[in-house]
Amino acid sequence: MKKTQINQIKVAIVALFFIGAACKKKESTSNQDETVNRADTILNVTYENGALSSGITGVTSTNATAPDAAYMVKPAGNGSNYAIAHKIVFGDPAYESDGSVRSESDAIAAANAKFYPGDERRYEFSVLLKDWTPWLSGPTYETNIFQLKVSGNSTSGSGVPLQFRTARNAMRLRYEGSSSIKDIIPDLRLYVNQWMHFRVDVLWKDDATGYMRTYMKLPGQSAYVLVDEKTNYRTFAGDVKVGNLGYIKWGVYGTQTGLTRIAYHDDIRIIKLPLK
Structure with missing residues (x-):
């Protein structure tokens, strides 16, 4: 009888060991979302080869004609060898594209980077606002840095x-049709010339069943923090039946009289959700 009890205890201990190991493995996997490097990643623009396209077919650098509208930064100051810089100068047509003051990269021609209703994706990018001139007074002139x-x-x-x-001295999220605006960084002046990191998880839907969750990790923070969330929400602002498709853009777009804007971007990544 005593021997049977001892064997039962041994079996129970072994079972607990395997349950604990399984739980630990599951927890470890779920915490790897910041270092995904498996088949989940469908676009990874690192610029580590020093090319303005990062060597990826379908990624462009800018349509502005100025030689320094887009250029490589080395070192990037974020642990990378390279990052891309985009520059615009108000009043100089060499820093204009499609009739507006802008210099932006995009991935509209990269097949994997496009999105359609039903796709679930994670978007990540890092940005540094180089010598960003603070807003003092007057109208709110907004500058896009990622779309x-x-x-x-x-x-x-x-x-x-x-x-x-x-916008002024804040960083804001502006949703489709300006239906919603939220300032997520009240005072950007605290972070000029420092790398900031952003993440957006989206279920793309052309009806009110999608979601969009935005996270950020500022200098001094060790993890992403949720800063805005929309659920039961129409996220895809278009109609695929007439050729609308989704894509990403990053750079600088829009400024006010007398200002030059420069932003560095790095580690632009698109990841399939849910993670495997």
Whole structure:
């Protein structure tokens, strides 16, 4: 009888060991979301080869004609060898593209980077606002630094589901049609010339069943923090039946009289969700 009890105890201990190991493994896997490097990653723009396209077919650098509208920064100051810089100068047509003051990269021609209703994706990017001139007074001139955009065509308009924009001295999220605006960094002056990191998880839907969650990790923070969330929400601002498709853009777009804007971008990444 005593021997049977001892054997039962041994079996119980072994079972607990395997349960504990399984739980630990599951927890470890779920915490790897910041270092995903498996098949989940469908676009990874690191610029580590020193090319303005990061060597990726379908990634562009800028349509502005100025030689320094887009250029490589080495070292990047964030642990990387390279990052891309975009520059605009108000009043100089060499820093204009499609009739606006802007210099932006995009991945509209990268097949894996496009998104459509039903896709679930994570978008990440890092940005440094180089010698960013603070706002003092007057109108709010906003500058785009990253966009989740839907293309338009001759028969149908479309929208921009999400924009990261500087406005006065704040960083804000602007949703499609300006239906919602939220300032997520009240005072950007605290972080000029420092790397900031952002993440957006999205379920792309053309009806009110999607979601969009935005996170950020500021200098001094060790983990991403949720800063805004929309659920039961129409995230795809377009119509695929007439050719609308989703893509990403990053750089600088828009400024006010007399200002030059420069932003560095690095580690632009798109990841399939849910993680495997």
